[in-house]
Amino acid sequence: MTKVQDDSQFPADDNDDSTYFQRRAEWHEGRAEVAEDSSTRSLHLRFARLYAARATS
16 A cells, blocks of 8 residues: 655644645645546545635635
8 A cells, every 4th residue: 555645745843834735735736636536636626725725814
C-alpha cells in the first residue's frame, strides 16, 4: 500500500494559515488531476475549493 499524502510539505508550525490553506488547495487540485475515477476527482476538487476559500477568509 502506498502513502497517499506526504505532510512534509505542510509544516505544522506554519504561522501563516492562508499560505497553508493555499498549499492544501493546490495539493488537492493536483490529486484531482491524476485521480483514476470521477468520484475521487470530485472529492479532491471539493476539498480544493474548501481550502481555497479558507485561504482567502
